[in-house]
Amino acid sequence: MSKPPIIQKQTSSGGVIYRETETGAIEVALVSVRGGKAWCLPKGMVDRKEEPPATALREVREETGLHGKIIDRIGQISYWYFLKGGQIKVYKTVHFFLLKYIEGNTGDHDHEVDEARWFPIDEALKTMSYKSERQIMQKAKDMIAAS
Numbered sequence: 001m002s003k004p005p006i007i008q009k010q011t012s013s014g015g016v017i018y019r020e021t022e023t024g025a026i027e028v029a030l031v032s033v034r035g036g037k038a039w040c041l042p043k044g045m046v047d048r049k050e051e052p053p054a055t056a057l058r059e060v061r062e063e064t065g066l067h068g069k070i071i072d073r074i075g076q077i078s079y080w081y082f083l084k085g086g087q088i089k090v091y092k093t094v095h096f097f098l099l100k101y102i103e104g105n106t107g108d109h110d111h112e113v114d115e116a117r118w119f120p121i122d123e124a125l126k127t128m129s130y131k132s133e134r135q136i137m138q139k140a141k142d143m144i145a146a147s
């Protein structure tokens with residue numbers, strides 16, 4: 001019989017960074033990962049002694065090249081995945097924050113992602129790879145509309 005997997009917990013944090021165009025349309029930034037196979041929200045591991053909002057600002061800046069300010073908390077998602085050929089089962093929680101764009105260029109994304117790109121928010125909703133992240137984006141859209 002094979003050994004049962006070791007369970008590990010991980011916490012990440014990320015954000016929906018948005019801007020309003022001259023015509024009043026809302027655009028958000030997504031990152032492409034895994035060789036362009038997935039379009040996702042920018043996020044990353046919460047470092048020791050770091051709080052999730054600070055991680056969100058840092059990860060959005062690193063992965064998209066964009067600097068923003070935190071407007072509010074959007075919510076959190078959780079999912080399971082396997083590491084090391086199934087020997088480790090990870091339970092991951094990701095916190096998400098709404099960020100308003102201040103400055104920066106998507107061309108300045110780091111090597112952790114294949115590309116960073118602005119999308120009109122409805123196009124982002126159609127492009128995103130994971131249902132739970134789409135639900136976060138929908139909530140962000142409602143929050144922006146209500147602000």
Ligand code: ATP
Nearest residue numbers: 012013043044045077079080081092130131132133
């Ligand atoms: P981080 O960006 O937090 O450092 P990572 O790039 O190391 O994380 P994840 O993006 O969490 O890792 O991906 C690990 C696994 O989980 C991959 O197999 C990925 O396809 C899957 N995954 C990522 N996001 C989701 C999600 N929202 N729902 C379900 N599975 C997901």
